[in-house]
Amino acid sequence: MKKQEKYPGGHFIGMWMGIGVALGLPFGIPLGNITLGIPIGLAIGLAIGASIEAKYKKKGRIRPPTKAEEKEKIGVIIGVIALLIGLGVFLSILLLS
Numbered sequence: 234m235k236k237q238e239k240y241p242g243g244h245f246i247g248m249w250m251g252i253g254v255a256l257g258l259p260f261g262i263p264l265g266n267i268t269l270g271i272p273i274g275l276a277i278g279l280a281i282g283a284s285i286e287a288k289y290k291k292k293g294r295i296r297p298p299t300k301a302e303e304k305e306k307i308g309v310i311i312g313v314i315a316l317l318i319g320l321g322v323f324l325s326i327l328l329l330s
Contacts, residue, residue, distance in 0.1 A: 240289060241298040246282035253278020 257274015261267040289295050298306070 237292075237294060239294050239296040241302055242295050243286070243298070244295075245285040245289065246279065249278040249282030249285065250275055251278070253281070 253274040253276070254271055255274070257270040257272070257277060258267065259270060260273050261270025264270070286295065
């Protein structure tokens with residue numbers, strides 16, 4: 234029998250939030266405001282991811298994240314913050330010139 238894989242906590246929530254944002258974007262087009270699709274897709278993805286995660290948790294297939302996964306997560310967060318700061322500086326320079 235094949236050994237069932239265990240997933241780190243938050244795996245399905247994060248994955249489905251990303252999928253939801255990508256799929257939610259087209260929902261904003263008929264509404265006339267494309268940016269409305271992002272939170273709609275995010276909410277739908279969050280709901281789907283949370284339900285899948287709860288199902289897997291009941292089956293015992295969710296494990297706590299490893300130290301390496303925690304480090305990687307912190308690195309990604311720092312990278313996103315640096316990107317947003319850089320984007321803010323760029324836009325402020327662009328708008329002030």
